[in-house]
Amino acid sequence: MIDYVEAHLDPKSFYAVESNREDPLKTLYKMKQIHEFQIERESSWIDEVIERSQLRTHFQPIIERINGGSEIVGYELLSRGVDQDGNIIPPFKLFDAARVRNRTFALDRACRLQAVRNAATLPTDKLIFINFIPTAIYVPEHCLATTFALIKKLNIKPEQVVFEVMETDEVVKY
Amino acid sequence: MFCDICQPKPKGYTVYFADDQDAQPLIHYIEGKPENTWSAVNERTFWVMEAILFYSI
Numbered sequence: 548m549i550d551y552v553e554a555h556l557d558p559k560s561f562y563a564v565e566s567n568r569e570d571p572l573k574t575l576y577k578m579k580q581i582h583e584f585q586i587e588r589e590s591s592w593i594d595e596v597i598e599r600s601q602l603r604t605h606f607q608p609i610i611e612r613i614n615g616g617s618e619i620v621g622y623e624l625l626s627r628g629v630d631q632d633g634n635i636i637p638p639f640k641l642f643d644a645a646r647v648r649n650r651t652f653a654l655d656r657a658c659r660l661q662a663v664r665n666a667a668t669l670p671t672d673k674l675i676f677i678n679f680i681p682t683a684i685y686v687p688e689h690c691l692a693t694t695f696a697l698i699k700k701l702n703i704k705p706e707q708v709v710f711e712v713m714e715t716d717e718v719v720k721y
Numbered sequence: 722m723f724c725d726i727c728q729p730k731p732k733g734y735t736v737y738f739a740d741d742q743d744a745q746p747l748i749h750y751i752e753g754k755p756e757n758t759w760s761a762v763n764e765r766t767f768w769v770m771e772a773i774l775f776y777s778i
Contacts, residue, residue, distance in 0.1 A: 548736075548747060548775050555746075560739035563774060568760060571735040571768040578737065581774075588775045594729060653729045 549581055549588065558582045586647055593644035596636070597657045601629045610675065621674025621712070624666055641718040645681035652690075655680045657692050667701040676709045732771040740765060 552561045561581040566574045595601065606622040620687055628636030645654040666675045677694075691710075698708060738744035744765065751759050751767050758770040 548750065548769075548776070551747065551750075556742050556744075559758075560742045561736065561744075563734045563736040565732055566768060568728070568733055568768050571733075571760070571762050571766075575735065578735075581736070584734075584774070591771070591775060650729055654762040676738060 573706040590644035597653050602661040603627045604662045623676040663697045663712035675712050678711045734764050739766045
């Protein structure tokens with residue numbers, strides 16, 4: 548529809564706003580010209596990445612230096628998206644698209660769960676560092692519950708798991 | 722239990738066609754879609770699922 552309007556009509560005469568079917572007029576005051584949805588449309592692929600967990604986990608070793616030697620003490624789990632052709636989607640592109648679509652919470656959750664699934668193959672004597680966006684934890688006891696449940700289901704020892712707060716978002720103090 | 726944050730729902734939009742344009746092709750396009758993907762608010766305002774708004778007619 549957006550393409551048709553832009554090609555054949557005056558886009559300034561067509562407006563849209565995100566809304567619920569049950570109350571389609573509730574958000575009417577936020578209406579924007581239809582062409583302003585192009586960025587959101589271009590980012591809509593993120594929904595499929597989240598829905599299908601098209602995510603790959605890279606294991607970055609965390610090394611401790613001991614008496615001149617070194618030992619792997621754990622792995623930081625780094626999430627990358629995978630597009631339909633199997634190409635890697637870099638994290639900045641992944642999270643930019645999620646931000647535009649207001650899907651940051653959902654993407655963070657999908658990354659966390661996929662990371663835990665993939666971590667089940669790691670040695671049980673190593674730590675697992677999982678990043679999360681602190682502002683993506685909407686209701687902590689609920690939002691992390693599914694992550695803890697998966698950790699338990701996969702027989703990963705809770706003492707292996709370290710949640711690492713990402714510093715990209717500012718957390719407001721209450 | 723899942724909320725929209727955990728499992729994102731498909732988005733929907735209210736679209737409005739100003740009366741200085743011929744919106745008939747767009748209205749026909751919307752009306753040709755499955756009934757569970759759109760609804761008419763009035764003759765120039767419709768609620769549509771995102772796929773109807775974003776993709777080609």
